[in-house]
Amino acid sequence: MLDFSVVLKNAPALLEGAMMTLGISLFSIALGFIGGGLLCLARISAKPWLVGIARVYISALRGTPLLVQLAIVFYFLPLLGLSLEPVSAAIITLAMNTSAFQAEILRGGFQTLARGQNEAAWTIGLGWWKTLRYIQMPQVVRKTLPSLVNETIDIIKNSALISTIAVTDLMRIAQTYSSTTYRPLEFFITAGLMYLLMTSAVAVVGRWVERRMSY
Amino acid sequence: MTQQTHADNTPRTAVELVKLRKRYDDNEVLKGIDLNILEGQVTCIIGGSGSGKSTLLRCINFLEVYQEGEVNVFGKTIGYGMDEQGNRELLPKSLVQQELSEVCMVFQQFNLWPHLSVLENVMAPLRWVKGVPLAQAKQRALELLTKVGMEHKAEVYPLSLSGGQQQRVAIARSLAKDPKIMLFDEPTSALDPELVGEVLKVMQELAQEGMTMVVVTHEMGFAAQVSDQVVFLAEGKIEEQGPPSKLFNAPSSPKLQSFLETWSSRNGAAA
Numbered sequence: 001m002l003d004f005s006v007v008l009k010n011a012p013a014l015l016e017g018a019m020m021t022l023g024i025s026l027f028s029i030a031l032g033f034i035g036g037g038l039l040c041l042a043r044i045s046a047k048p049w050l051v052g053i054a055r056v057y058i059s060a061l062r063g064t065p066l067l068v069q070l071a072i073v074f075y076f077l078p079l080l081g082l083s084l085e086p087v088s089a090a091i092i093t094l095a096m097n098t099s100a101f102q103a104e105i106l107r108g109g110f111q112t113l114a115r116g117q118n119e120a121a122w123t124i125g126l127g128w129w130k131t132l133r134y135i136q137m138p139q140v141v142r143k144t145l146p147s148l149v150n151e152t153i154d155i156i157k158n159s160a161l162i163s164t165i166a167v168t169d170l171m172r173i174a175q176t177y178s179s180t181t182y183r184p185l186e187f188f189i190t191a192g193l194m195y196l197l198m199t200s201a202v203a204v205v206g207r208w209v210e211r212r213m214s215y
Numbered sequence: 216m217t218q219q220t221h222a223d224n225t226p227r228t229a230v231e232l233v234k235l236r237k238r239y240d241d242n243e244v245l246k247g248i249d250l251n252i253l254e255g256q257v258t259c260i261i262g263g264s265g266s267g268k269s270t271l272l273r274c275i276n277f278l279e280v281y282q283e284g285e286v287n288v289f290g291k292t293i294g295y296g297m298d299e300q301g302n303r304e305l306l307p308k309s310l311v312q313q314e315l316s317e318v319c320m321v322f323q324q325f326n327l328w329p330h331l332s333v334l335e336n337v338m339a340p341l342r343w344v345k346g347v348p349l350a351q352a353k354q355r356a357l358e359l360l361t362k363v364g365m366e367h368k369a370e371v372y373p374l375s376l377s378g379g380q381q382q383r384v385a386i387a388r389s390l391a392k393d394p395k396i397m398l399f400d401e402p403t404s405a406l407d408p409e410l411v412g413e414v415l416k417v418m419q420e421l422a423q424e425g426m427t428m429v430v431v432t433h434e435m436g437f438a439a440q441v442s443d444q445v446v447f448l449a450e451g452k453i454e455e456q457g458p459p460s461k462l463f464n465a466p467s468s469p470k471l472q473s474f475l476e477t478w479s480s481r482n483g484a485a486a
Contacts, residue, residue, distance in 0.1 A: 114326070117326060120326035120327070120328070120385075120388075123318075123319050124339060124388070124389075125312055125315070125344040127308075128308070128309075130343050135328055138330045142330065215372045
């Protein structure tokens with residue numbers, strides 16, 4: 001029968017793992033938003049070489065498994081003399097991965113902006129940066145918020161893969177304890193519920209922000 | 216570039232178009248336009264769809280890049296400079312915007328920014344272009360909203376307003392830039408008929424205050440009453456131009472005659 005007492009006994013370790021998962025995921029999402037924003041600007045710019053770089057980057061990171069990307073960063077970069085802590089490697093990889101997805105989400109948002117919005121900004125006298133900062137970005141973020149929340153949830157779930165490069169995240173803790181206690185089902189059910197709790201919290205916060213930002 | 220001295224009372228030239236040509240690929244939309252618009256005057260541009268009237272207006276503030284000829288605003292050629300060899304070259308956008316600091320435009324679709332309140336829309340040119348301090352910008356924006364009769368909607372968002380109200384806010388936003396020349400691109404064409412009057416009234420008041428206005432419009436009544444000069448465009452050329460009394464009462468071009476006949480048969484009594 002299921003016996004969760006062993007899980008309760010190790011609750012602090014699981015909570016620590018969950019905090020690691022959440023911390024790494026949210027930090028990667030934030031970094032990825034900055035990277036994705038820049039990448040999106042490159043992708044929609046008028047300069048062919050910038051567009052080219054952005055396209056190659058985006059297809060490479062969208063078109064290969066995250067697990068492969070993690071392995072390359074963690075095992076390959078040290079060969080070039082760049083040795084990384086597992087946590088740093090995890091954040092860099094997740095941020096690079098999500099930046100490609102976020103760039104495409106944001107690009108979709110830019111495409112839905114009516115041309116007249118920019119024309120009004122031009123005639124008023126707003127330059128490129130101020131048009132981006134005051135007119136385009138606020139509208140694009142509002143329009144793409146549901147997709148960005150979705151991407152955040154994806155990253156939290158996909159971050160379970162960083163357990164393969166020895167980050168002590170929720171998944172890794174659950175694995176470790178299930179093999180030492182011979183109670184895998186209890187630990188994985190608990191881990192699953194904890195992931196669900198985290199992603200649900202993100203969804204709730206996302207909906208709240210969406211309501212606050214609606215016009 | 217003809218520019219009168221304004222020591223006498225002759226108004227100076229605000230906008231001058233010289234042999235203006237604009238092409239989209241092989242399709243020539245403006246086929247050599249020469250036009251003088253004096254400061255303080257209202258010029259209405261009329262013509263059928265596809266005649267190039269909106270394109271002409273959009274060339275003035277460089278929303279459309281023209282290829283040949285010149286658009287001069289207060290004697291300064293918009294959009295182009297000379298390189299060292301004396302060849303014409305496109306200026307960087309930031310410079311073009313500086314050249315256009317005296318010009319603003321009102322659009323058919325209003326183009327208010329939906330994520331900003333009415334007040335924030337009108338404050339935008341003051342805060343973000345002119346760098347006016349917040350309290351002062353707010354006060355000025357409220358004055359402008361009062362002028363167009365929209366101060367009671369200062370805190371709402373544009374999409375909750377009727378088309379006529381949005382257009383009046385858009386006019387207030389343009390005025391916040393403090394332009395000497397206002398371009399209107401079919402400002403009432405997207406409005407329900409009963410909302411046209413409130414926008415035309417604001418425009419008429421502006422004209423009376425001496426604003427230089429270039430108006431692309433289908434409102435022949437407005438053109439006849441308010442304008443100093445009417446320009447009839449057909450197939451990318453100026454077919455006829457002159458005072459409204461002449462164009463509406465004694466049109467000489469057959470194309471204009473048939474244009475006006477079509478218009479009045481569709482709208483009942485002619486202007």
